[in-house]
Amino acid sequence: MPAFETVTAALEQRWNEESLAGQVTEPAWRMWRYQRPAIVLGRSQSSLLNGVERNVEPEVLLRASGGGAVLLGPWMLGLSVVLPTDHTFARGGAVNTYRWLGEVIARALGAIGVHGWAISPAALLAHRVENAIPAVDWACFGGLSPWEVLVDRRKIAGLAQVRRSKGILLVAGILMQAPPWELLTRCIGKPAMDAHALSEITANCAEFCADMPADHIAARLSAILNREIQAALTATSASLLEA
Numbered sequence: 754m755p756a757f758e759t760v761t762a763a764l765e766q767r768w769n770e771e772s773l774a775g776q777v778t779e780p781a782w783r784m785w786r787y788q789r790p791a792i793v794l795g796r797s798q799s800s801l802l803n804g805v806e807r808n809v810e811p812e813v814l815l816r817a818s819g820g821g822a823v824l825l826g827p828w829m830l831g832l833s834v835v836l837p838t839d840h841t842f843a844r845g846g847a848v849n850t851y852r853w854l855g856e857v858i859a860r861a862l863g864a865i866g867v868h869g870w871a872i873s874p875a876a877l878l879a880h881r882v883e884n885a886i887p888a889v890d891w892a893c894f895g896g897l898s899p900w901e902v903l904v905d906r907r908k909i910a911g912l913a914q915v916r917r918s919k920g921i922l923l924v925a926g927i928l929m930q931a932p933p934w935e936l937l938t939r940c941i942g943k944p945a946m947d948a949h950a951l952s953e954i955t956a957n958c959a960e961f962c963a964d965m966p967a968d969h970i971a972a973r974l975s976a977i978l979n980r981e982i983q984a985a986l987t988a989t990s991a992s993l994l995e996a
Contacts (some may be wrong), residue, residue: 756975757784762791762814762825765833769915769922770817772835777920780840780986784975785831790933792940795913798891801941811940816891818913818924821893824937826977828930828957830971832978833859834923841989843921848874848899851912854923855900857985858910861925861977862902865959865970869909880906889947892937892960894955902927907956928957929971 767786772781790811794801799815801822811826827832834854836843842853855871862869872880877899889895893911897903902910915922932955934948958970965973 756979757785757830757971759787759788761788762793762812762923763805765825765831766793766814766816769833769924772833773817773915773917773920775919777835780834780836782832782834782982784978785833786829786971787825787827787829790824790826790936792937793823793824793825794941795893798822801891805899805927811936813940814985816913816924818835820898820911821891821896822911822937822941823893823911823926824932824934825926826932827967828928828932830927830929830975832923832927834925834982836921836923838916838918840921840922842985847914847916849917850914850921850923851898851900853985854925855902855910855912857978857981858902858925858927859983861974862904862909862957862958863959864977865962865965865973867904867909867958869902869956871900871902872897889954891943892947892951894928894932895947895951900920904956904961907954909956909958927974928955929974930959930967931957 785797792811792813794815796819843850859869859871894908896909901912908927910927913924934951938945938948962970
């Protein structure tokens, strides 16, 4: 049985919402592949829905977490993690909560030969000063936040978060292949030059695993991620018991 589920974007969003519907008492996670393309907007981007034609492909959804627009499809591996509000990884505010997940993703990528790194807040400040390619701030993969994952200076994994009184949801998207960025810009009425910029400032696993089919990359990465997440959460539980 694969470590991921193949779903529509709507089913992923339903799992995310239902996971926070009741009090979260134990960590849980799921990994996703996508049956067909979809665009998922951050909660502050509802105005972008006004210019989107209804009942056409790809589907456009609004999620509960913040951040920019995400183009889901077969080129991406998705991840959802829910934590209790009193979990060790949930302490210290939203930025601190991202750290463990970004580092887990970077380790898993390294295990398949994609040497990524989770960017710290201090390194992010330096990156913004030195980076010559303009950000595409309306798109998740066009901007950069603390503890997201880069290969060299290009983003390969984006993170978002929902914090509620009953639990915390972390979501991640990891690029397996280069997405058709022009599909994203065309569907929500953004300039074509933004698609070019997105291709310049992102990386994907297929670039570094050329001898491995995309499905094999996703299967191997998801299996490693599953082990890494389990190990991180188990280690945290063990340290609490010893304290």
